[in-house]
Amino acid sequence: MSDDVLAIDLSGVVAEQPDPVLFATVSGAHLYGFPSRDSDVDLRGVHLLPAAELVGLGEPEETRSRMWDRDGVEMDLVTHDLRKFVRLMLRRNGYVLEQLLSPLVVHTGEAHRELVSLAPGVLTRHHAHHYRGFASTQWRLFEKRGELKPLLYTFRVLLTGVHLMRAGAVQADLRALVDEPGAPSYLPDLMAAKAEREHGAADVDRERVADDVERLHGLLDEAQQLSGLPDAPSVRAALDAFVVRVRLEGAGVGAVG
Structure with missing residues (x-):
């Protein structure tokens, strides 16, 4: 490590x-x-x-x-x-x-x-529900507190879910997901800011990040529909x-x- x-x-x-x-x-x-x-x-x-x-x-x-x-x-x-x-x-x-x-x-x-x-x-296509729900919880926390941590969690969870539906593999490291199709280009900057302080405020354009989160939810829905993963273990x-x-x-x- x-x-x-x-x-x-x-x-x-x-x-x-x-x-x-x-x-x-x-x-x-x-x-x-x-x-x-x-x-x-x-x-x-x-x-x-x-x-x-x-x-x-x-x-x-x-x-x-x-x-x-x-x-x-x-x-x-x-x-x-x-x-x-x-x-x-x-x-x-x-x-x-x-x-x-x-x-x-x-x-x-x-x-x-x-x-x-x-x-x-x-692994099943229904794991998308877990990531969808987790992302919604973290997004509500971000809206309430305005902290960078739940915002990054929101993006991480959605991108992990999309990757799972597309590739059939679990990838929890956001550093490996920043180049995935649909990942916002500013994620490395947010990660660098998070490294300085665990509970720092998110200096972001809220309208922009809200649009990106909504778009990733759409990508997760689409990836689930097209996924080759089975319905049951x-x-x-x-x-x-x-x-x-x-x-x-x-x-x-x-x-x-």
Whole structure:
């Protein structure tokens, strides 16, 4: 990981978790290609609960969240139990796919690599709904606060969605999307401004950016209609078998099937 802030040794964070971590990656602004000097580090991943916690009478802690300061950097860690994470993958959740496929890997292993190999079979044309909704939420936040961060998130999300519909692949880094057909030419300038301050105001022509956001929504609609992606995941059975096998192996039962 090339960013200076990511030069922090994050392996200890994984070791501190109460249950085994199958993978941990960096998400957020570092993944999206426009971190600021004062950006926090968003760690996302999957933990593996003991089988007894899932078959007993108690309510398992399927999602864990923690925020703290480490070496002067604010850390934000969120992990899901494997079963919940895979269920989110099957619900057309682009956010968890971006976490799974993030190139900023803190911790990995065979289970992570296998899950990555199954990810293409989860992609559908209906993932456009996720990106459309996420973009609308960020745009409303920009209209309310006038900050550069939600504006860049709006553009990033829309361009990621368009790219997914066209190319059938997840690309969350805005730096790799600025040359995509339809991307506004001023995005590199906005990214450079964002690098100086996490919550700075957006010095933009609001009418112009509103027109560009509306145009990108149209491109996303068109890309979804023309997409060669299927209507439903093709790997549901494979993911089910994967979750069962990893859980039993983690419980010391051994592989099944």
